[in-house]
Amino acid sequence: MMLAEPPTRPDAGHEMAGRDFFDSAVEQFTIAADVVGLDDGMRQILSHCQREVTVSFPVEMDDGSVQVFTGHRVQHNTGPGPTKGGIRYHQDVTLSEVKALAMMMTWKCAVVGLPYGGAKGGVTVNPKLLSQNEIQNLTRRYTAEIAFMLGPNQDIPAPDVNTNPQIMAWIMDTYSMNVGYSVPAMVTGKPLVLGGSPGRNEATGRGCVFAIREAAKLLGIDLTTSRTVVQGYGNAGSVAARLISDIGSTVVAVSDSTGAIHNPNGLDLTAVDAHKATTGSVVGFAEAETIDPAALLELDCDILIPAALEAQITRENAPRIKARLIAEAANGPTTPGADSILEDRGIFLIPDILANAGGVTVSYFEWVQAMQAFPWTEAMVNERLQQVMSESFAAVYAASEKYGVHMRTAALVRAIERVAGFTQLRGIYP
Ligand code: NAD
Numbered sequence: 001m002m003l004a005e006p007p008t009r010p011d012a013g014h015e016m017a018g019r020d021f022f023d024s025a026v027e028q029f030t031i032a033a034d035v036v037g038l039d040d041g042m043r044q045i046l047s048h049c050q051r052e053v054t055v056s057f058p059v060e061m062d063d064g065s066v067q068v069f070t071g072h073r074v075q076h077n078t079g080p081g082p083t084k085g086g087i088r089y090h091q092d093v094t095l096s097e098v099k100a101l102a103m104m105m106t107w108k109c110a111v112v113g114l115p116y117g118g119a120k121g122g123v124t125v126n127p128k129l130l131s132q133n134e135i136q137n138l139t140r141r142y143t144a145e146i147a148f149m150l151g152p153n154q155d156i157p158a159p160d161v162n163t164n165p166q167i168m169a170w171i172m173d174t175y176s177m178n179v180g181y182s183v184p185a186m187v188t189g190k191p192l193v194l195g196g197s198p199g200r201n202e203a204t205g206r207g208c209v210f211a212i213r214e215a216a217k218l219l220g221i222d223l224t225t226s227r228t229v230v231q232g233y234g235n236a237g238s239v240a241a242r243l244i245s246d247i248g249s250t251v252v253a254v255s256d257s258t259g260a261i262h263n264p265n266g267l268d269l270t271a272v273d274a275h276k277a278t279t280g281s282v283v284g285f286a287e288a289e290t291i292d293p294a295a296l297l298e299l300d301c302d303i304l305i306p307a308a309l310e311a312q313i314t315r316e317n318a319p320r321i322k323a324r325l326i327a328e329a330a331n332g333p334t335t336p337g338a339d340s341i342l343e344d345r346g347i348f349l350i351p352d353i354l355a356n357a358g359g360v361t362v363s364y365f366e367w368v369q370a371m372q373a374f375p376w377t378e379a380m381v382n383e384r385l386q387q388v389m390s391e392s393f394a395a396v397y398a399a400s401e402k403y404g405v406h407m408r409t410a411a412l413v414r415a416i417e418r419v420a421g422f423t424q425l426r427g428i429y430p
Pocket of ligand 1: 204231235237255256257258293308310330331332356360
């Protein structure tokens with residue numbers, strides 16, 4: 001079955017050209033809703049965002065001039081609990097994109113059983129053109145504009161594209177100053193000293209490897225003799241590479257925005273890290289050959305981890321992918337056209353809303369620690385993350401068997417069944 005993947009960036013590839021982000025997200029939802037036979041009323045409820053707020057606000061720039069920026073905060077569904085989702089700063093942010101991402105967050109939280117609905121925020125700005133002071137001013141004013149819908153029991157932001165722990169600290173401080181006391185649980189992805197969680201930085205890559213372990217058991221792949229390729233040696237990708245290599249897989253190729261490197265005998269990742277730390281790039285690493293970044297996806301390997309951008313595995317290159325297992329650490333790396341080709345070729349895919357849900361899961365742990373004012377150790381965080389990922393993988397696989405659908409649709413089916421269940425039980429107010 002072909003599945004419509006909601007693009008997460010406007011430049012998400014030619015297969016997405018001209019499509020509206022939110023329309024694509026609804027289309028994807030509809031495919032899974034058909035599988036579970038969702039009734040019309042529930043379809044209508046879940047295919048709308050519950051709250052959409054757009055704000056335009058002035059920011060005083062360093063030279064004394066004033067610029068007006070536009071931002072959004074969207075809460076897709078508050079049925080399961082408070083809403084959760086990142087805030088991105090990017091020049092291409094649109095309301096449609098933020099709505100699609102908010103809906104995707106509802107499904108991602110539901111797949112791993114978190115007590116959250118989905119939300120997302122964004123400001124249309126290229127932060128690379130702003131000073132730190134201007135970013136702080138923008139962050140504080142944007143937070144003040146949307147503060148009425150935020151809060152530890154309402155809606156909890158987190159970092160996303162071009163936002164970071166420092167920006168989360170400013171959001172927390174602005175909110176706290178306005179209510180008159182400190183509210184660390186109102187945001188996650190905070191710096192550790194302000195109540196961030198140990199293990200949060202590694203959570204997405206670690207969760208992805210936990211999911212790969214489950215899939216490998218199912219497919220009979222011996223990870224100790226397997227070969228792995230990672231596209232995007234950043235936060236998610238480098239952690240996934242290191243952890244899969246720790247359990248015995250040979251990482252034969254990695255890439256970043258500057259290029260790709262390959263060594264069929266395996267890369268020494270500690271040495272790659274050192275090379276990247278000094279040169280800012282994986283390219284030029286002595287014990288590997290530099291290869292065409294596009295060719296990296298088609299290398300002979302068992303496991304492929306796309307951990308960079310959207311729309312990397314397309315209708316064009318999907319027929320040449322050699323991996324037996326693809327784990328989507330990135331959001332939306334596979335286009336709808338590629339999905340059906342991979343399925344026909346029998347390549348097992350762990351979809352993004354499952355494979356990269358480790359990040360939001362440890363954000364949830366951070367929120368729990370802040371709500372209880374009781375910090376956990378990193379070992380506790382990792383153990384609970386493993387439990388969540390293993391159980392969620394098993395539940396999605398069970399749904400794929402039950403309905404005879406591939407893992408992407410199965411993950412959505414599990415998510416929709418959960419959220420529809422909450423909505424059904426709560427009924428319609430008044
Ligand atoms: P990051 O910026 O730390 O890393 C991205 C990496 O991709 C960088 O090394 C960059 O150089 C590389 N890259 C960029 N363009 C590339 C290209 N054309 N070819 C190869 N590599 C390229 O970002 P991240 O946080 O690791 O996020 C990566 C993906 O994972 C995104 O899709 C993000 O939405 C998703 N994700 C991340 C998290 C998280 O907690 N970090 C959680 C969920 C999903």
